[in-house]
Amino acid sequence: MITADLIADHNLSHEEYSRILEILGREPNLVELGVFSAMWSEHCSYKSSRIHLKKLPTTGPQVIQGPGENAGIVDVGDGLAVAFKMESHNHPSYIEPYQGAATGVGGILRDIFTMGARPIASLDSLRFGRLDAPRMRHLVDGVVRGIAGYGNCIGIPTVAGETTFHPAYDRNILVNVMNVGVVAKDRIFRGRAEGAGNPVIYVGSKTGRDGIHGATMASEEFVGDETRQKRPTVQVGDPFTEKLLMEACLELFRTDAVVGIQDMGAAGLTSSSFEMAGRAGTGLEIDLSKVPVREPGMTPYEILLSESQERMLLVARRDRLATVMDVFEKWDLAAVEIGRVTDSGRVVLFFEGRIVADLPAAPLSDRAPVYDRPCVVPTPLGSMGWELLAEPNDYGACLRAILASPNVAEKSWIWTQYDHMVGTNTVERPGGDAALLRIKGTRKAIALKSDVNPFFCACDPYRGAAIAVAEAARSIAATGARPLAVTDCLNFGSPERPEVMGQFEAAVRGLADACRALSVPVVSGNVSFYNETDGRAIPPTPTVGMVGLLEDVSRRVGLAFRAEGDVVALLGENRDELGASEFLRTVHGRDEGPCPEVDLEAERSLVDLLVRLAHEGLVASAHDVSDGGLAVAVAECAMKSGLGAEISLDEHIRPSGLLFGETTGRALITFLPGNERSIGEAAAESGVRFRAVGKVGGAVLSLRIAGRVVVLENVASLREIWTSAFERAIAAADVL
Amino acid sequence: MKVEVRVYPKEGVLDPQGRAIASALERLGHRSVEEVRAGKIFFLDVRGDDPAAVEAEARKMAEELLANTVIEGYDVRLRTDRER
Amino acid sequence: MKVEVRVYPKEGVLDPQGRAIASALERLGHRSVEEVRAGKIFFLDVRGDDPAAVEAEARKMAEELLANTVIEGYDVRLRTDRER
């Protein structure tokens, strides 16, 4: 008997429950209620975000698989394709940082290799609160260890990411992980349960009580002492078992035995079975008593909703069942036939001979609730008077301070804990603009980058989101690669609050406009709502993960200065925009707007130009200008190379704005003096402002404005500050 | 005083290491092994002569650092000098 | 039967983990900690009712697998059911 309390416990509204009654034409039993609850949770059903996500461009000649499958896939030529997706593991990582982050890596990896792709790289996009906030050092340390512990063990390099610190993440950190795999175009697999009579096979770890209702948990905000409250759902990752799963599946994909496959992620066996049947328009019969369990006395309800890690559901050709079992046996994996495909369109679940659930497959996804929640259009945060601040008298000191701030400081403390080389494809290691991975057997490389500036998004979600796409594209183009497509991970507060929904709507519009302008369709993604505690939400954080293609890896461009005497030039316009900058926060302790403007057409021209210059071999180095502004960008090129430079700027902009403003649409390039004319012409053709601003050389970085030296710093000492600051800031975390 | 803090996976929490060790022992012919749980043990030398106080302090260390109480349990034992 | 195998760094072998933990505890204000040695403990469920035989078997497991006798020592204890 389903009581109102039971319905409430399952996070189902009354409207939703009546819809269940209507679909079934009867009252559901408890197991069935659990299934609906999981499938219709925000996490699985996207009920609040769906109508907005429709606005994203998802098609293009390069797109092989758009949103809706385990991962998106784009064509990279030579009969190869790249599968990629980003996913969040925010709530679990706040509760238990090591395991939360580790299982986050495990989950996204499964999404990639279930498509038939061999994962070749991960990216981690991390948002933390102030380092002195309660538990924060422990969280930073645990998350980084967790990503390392899982990724290193399974042997997938973590090659890039971002790390931002913002007070609004004090009680809701974000852990977004992206994974990228390579697959032969004609060997792509999907999560479809086809062919009545075919066996349904469960493989991987045993099912335990862990993570029951993880999907619904990801759909609830934290209240009070969240760490205690959510303990029962903590899952422990087993990267070794996942490694076996991955190798076994990839080996199986080389046979003709597999019909369809899906990992058991959120809502475990429930979502995998219903989605596989739903996509194929078939039905399933599954005997839950055959599911390998870790603990005695598990109920059908628990077996169905468990989110134990490292498990897969697979449909095989009946006549090739033996092949499947042999391969799993070879890899020491327990595989069990737990059911079969039917053409009934229903998923029927048995336990110890009884039917415990009998539900139509399609309606669980097709008829899932869709909400057009009320939105309050966000009013962009403007200046609170920083324009009136006096100019600093020591710009060098400002530069040093910014280089030492946790947001800008070099993050090698993080990435040296990650194996970023395994697979021997990492041509451009962490620390550059975008990571570059060569594709063995071709001359190609793919460029990978994740980006979003939460400070911008906090001021203006629309612009912030658009800028995230633009910045990722710029970083990718700086390496010489052409931006191909995007995955996203949209982290927001509670969709039940109109302000938050308004931020979401604006951010999605920003993504959509930018992706259209730059011709980078969104092929996969993930939405994480309810990132708030006691009614205080995180800043809108639409993380963008972008993949680019470099046709000829020998044409790659790095960000470090190359040689003495090379000309340094600036591409793009300077504007007097200090709003939301690291300068205002670090030097003046002020967090205020406005968010810089973004001109998407100009961004596109800049991207095209950077790609063309690299292709024609005209540039020696290139670096996009972002966090910390022009001064930081120049300093990074210098510190990475050990070479100094003499830069002279002349612009009618306050010096601090010119040096540290985070105006978009700019990049720094260097080249042999002989190339200046051809580069100038190319820039003119693409309508990008180009001017030489200095020369590479010496061991000192000097910046002049209108002839007056404003920064004169020894590159080695800047480098010392930049490379040691993060570790020093984190040092107190260095315990276990 | 010598204190021992033993840390182990909580009931119901997956212990991949223990499982791997169990199957390895199995392969090595130790068929009689039914289950293995892998934990950590810390041997502490703590200044002080009030057993109760030392034990209390050790508990605090376990809570704060030695055990991850979200997934691990622990216990604390004072060691009499006759043991090892 | 329940058996406990404790594995610990041999005397004289440097124990990086123990050291790090000691200084961490120090930093956390546990000034009374003089030394920490970090080891592993394995809780085994072994079929059999002859204590001597089970213990002997457990020693064998420790010797050939659980401990790396180049740098680690170990000891074996049968647990009476009253414990934990």
Next chain:
Amino acid sequence: MSGKPLFAIVVFPGSNCDQDCHHVATELLGCRAEYVWHRDTDLKGADVVILPGGFAYGDYLRAGALARFSPVMESVARFAADGGPVLGICNGFQVLLEAGLLPGAVRVNRGLRYVCRDVHLKVGNSGTAFTRLYEPGEVVRMPIGHMEGNYTAPPETLTELEYEGRIVFRYCDAEGRITDAANPNGATAAIAGISNREGNVVGLMPHPDRCAEGLLGNDVGRKMFESAALALAES
């Protein structure tokens, strides 16, 4: 020996660098290479055996502890005893230690963290099967990537290794100075790699397979594979 030497690359459950080593042997050196599954005992007539890096058995218990019991290890031991060249890289080195094919043991890094970065190494013995193409005392840059690389051994073993010149690589700084600051994991005597008495079995923590081609910014590791190939060509 039929033309190009044949590399056998042992694959344990959890090996991660098997394909990387295969790539070096075949694509970069133009040699032949075969994977050997850990349950097999047939080394397929290999001329050189490589134990690749990774996390065999997840490194559960101790790195290499569970892998040493794989059936293939008996064949590897026999192959080594007959003088066949065996190279253990990173996790492969750890397996060789646990299997007793090389002396000593590794503990967790002194920083208690995984470390992935380039280090400098001083070649201590250029007479082994895998280091003949290096100059004695030469300083080379190679990447490391491990959590348990903190090598140690009983004093008498250390003296023996020292005395018999079996310390193949030592961590050092760019100028070749053996300093504590240049030691990434706390290894005793800055030991990064050692060999057996005969010099046909070599194990090291750094990854020559990750620095064997210019595209990755460094090809100094290639010589380790070439040394073995060359030795065979001569024999």
